[in-house]
Amino acid sequence: MSEHPRERAIRSFVLRTGRMTVGQERAYEQHWAEWGLEHAAGALDIDASFGRAGERILEIGFGMGDSLLEMARAAPASNFIGVEVHRPGVGRLFHNMAAANVDNIRVYCHDAVEVLRDCIPDGALDTVQIYFPDPWHKKRHHKRRLIQLAFVEL
Template identity: 60%
Template sequence: MTDDQSAAPEANERPHRAIKSFVMRSGRMTEGQQRGLDQGWPKFGLEPGAGLQDFDQLFGRSAPRTFEIGFGMGQATLEMAAAAPDEDFIGVEVHRPGVGALLNGMLTQNLSNIRVYSCDAIEVLRDCVADASLDRLLLFFPDPWHKARHHKRRIVQPGWAQLVRQKLKVGGVLHMATDWEAYAEHMLEVMNAQPGYRNLAADGRYVPRPAERPVTKFERRGERLGHGVWDLKFQRID
């Protein structure tokens, strides 16, 4: 991203565009997903244009706070929020049917400890989340951008890692998971080079799958096909 996006480009200069780690996908909306957007978004949806948020005020309490990037169709988020009613969750997802599915699940299960953004997660982290305010940040199965020419699109980069560190409390944890071994190795390489973090793996590499991370249908299918999954946990130490 550029530091200053307000300056106009020169006459023959093409404006610099930030590299995105995601692709905006359209999809058919089911009745339930549309219900989630129609009824759930006014209650639980947040807009990045509102700027820095006071999440204690939004949730009506001070509680352990988890920020999740890319919750997909929201099944894992719903499961985590239902299992931890004394904790609060902020989820970000660009895929509108997934946003609708999560909101519909919240309405169906009568959950109120989740708030939702539907936009660029880096923008939300930068502009809407106070420094040292998160207990956890979750990044589960991000797009691996497996072709070498696309590696620059991977969300896990040094600048992102330091932005996350800035938003985590001291002692807060960044938890990532991927089913692409090459991306797991990339994550490990990037994170091991970052100051202010400690790898929580006993061997300095990967942690066993934590019990608090739900196993998704996608993951179970991958296991049946012999695919591995790698979990990484890094704690902010200063």
């Protein structure tokens, strides 16, 4: 055993993998190459990802994507980046984007802390939206809260 065991990162979420419907899975597979963003790719050139310049809005934890889709439909000149760890939510968003012919959203299916730290350049965003972050009520879980000074400084 090594002298310095690898530290496990504290997560602000618990990944509960629900089943994806056939439609969600199909949309995820069909559209990931077009709308998905890979954390492993490193720093993101936002304008190149969208093929244009525009207001840059990041939403963390979009759930099933309904509000993100409506905001994107209402502001077609803006560029939205969603971050969500729940694959069924990403699949549903992709399905609804295709049905609504919306193309101004890109998605990371990854931990938001790591995405902000590794992929989003400093000063690259105009707006960051976080609705209803997990509260983590118990004192021993406070370290898991997303909204903390270290996160805000990212």
